[in-house]
Amino acid sequence: DTGVSQDPRHKITKRGQNVTFRCDPISEHNRLYWYRQTLGQGPEFLTYFQNEAQLEKSRLLSDRFSAERPKGSFSTLEIQRTEQGDSAMYLCASSPSRARTDTQYFGPGTRLTVL
Amino acid sequence: SQQGEEDPQALSIQEGENATMNCSYKTSINNLQWYRQNSGRGLVHLILIRSNEREKHSGRLRVTLDTSKKSSSLLITASRAADTASYFCATALTQGGSEKLVFGKGTKLTVNP
Numbered sequence: 100d101t102g103v104s105q106d107p108r109h110k111i112t113k114r115g116q117n118v119t120f121r122c123d124p125i126s127e128h129n130r131l132y133w134y135r136q137t138l139g140q141g142p143e144f145l146t147y148f149q150n151e152a153q154l155e156k157s158r159l160l161s162d163r164f165s166a167e168r169p170k171g172s173f174s175t176l177e178i179q180r181t182e183q184g185d186s187a188m189y190l191c192a193s194s195p196s197r198a199r200t201d202t203q204y205f206g207p208g209t210r211l212t213v214l
Numbered sequence: 215s216q217q218g219e220e221d222p223q224a225l226s227i228q229e230g231e232n233a234t235m236n237c238s239y240k241t242s243i244n245n246l247q248w249y250r251q252n253s254g255r256g257l258v259h260l261i262l263i264r265s266n267e268r269e270k271h272s273g274r275l276r277v278t279l280d281t282s283k284k285s286s287s288l289l290i291t292a293s294r295a296a297d298t299a300s301y302f303c304a305t306a307l308t309q310g311g312s313e314k315l316v317f318g319k320g321t322k323l324t325v326n327p
Contacts, residue, residue, distance in 0.1 A: 141317030
């Protein structure tokens with residue numbers, strides 16, 4: 100399977116704990132995106148990488164959120180001191196660099212529940 | 215904030231009927247994309263239409279784009295129960311060099327067998 104993969108698929112944590120999600124993009128896709136989706140809403144953009152460089156961050160990405168893509172391949176999204184409002188589906192997507200804002204290929208998502 | 219607004223929010227039809235979903239947006243775009251999402255799953259890309267295109271077809275899907283009205287429609291012909299899902303339009307913005315997609319809230323389509 101050469102699609103975008105995310106791990107874990109589900110995460111339940113207690114308020115105040117730190118969590119880390121991983122995304123493996125499609126091989127040779129140099130663009131990687133993180134989105135957050137709450138129930139009944141469409142995905143909302145969080146951040147974007149081109150290779151290892153984080154080029155854009157949403158205002159939704161508070162200081163408790165940090166994302167990395169150290170070698171320009173997989174990416175991690177960490178949430179520190181989780182709050183109940185962080186409960187959502189976290190989606191990762193990747194795209195090739197042929198054209199700006201080309202098709203984005205999404206992973207299955209990580210569903211976070213903060214108790 | 216979400217730019218796109220899909221209409222209707224929910225749509226229920228019988229298998230074999232056509233389903234039409236509309237999307238309106240607010241700012242200039244580079245392209246508009248439609249995605250499908252089955253319950254609790256990731257998004258699947260359906261079709262992309264660029265700002266200089268007016269209509270595009272892919273299998274049973276037909277997408278139109280009217281940049282003067284800042285609107286798009288997605289038509290699914292001869293619907294099947296397997297088409298049951300939420301459908302989102304996403305706009306790729308031109309301002310500020312942004313690479314992100316801005317999604318609407320989606321239309322929840324139910325196709326009854």
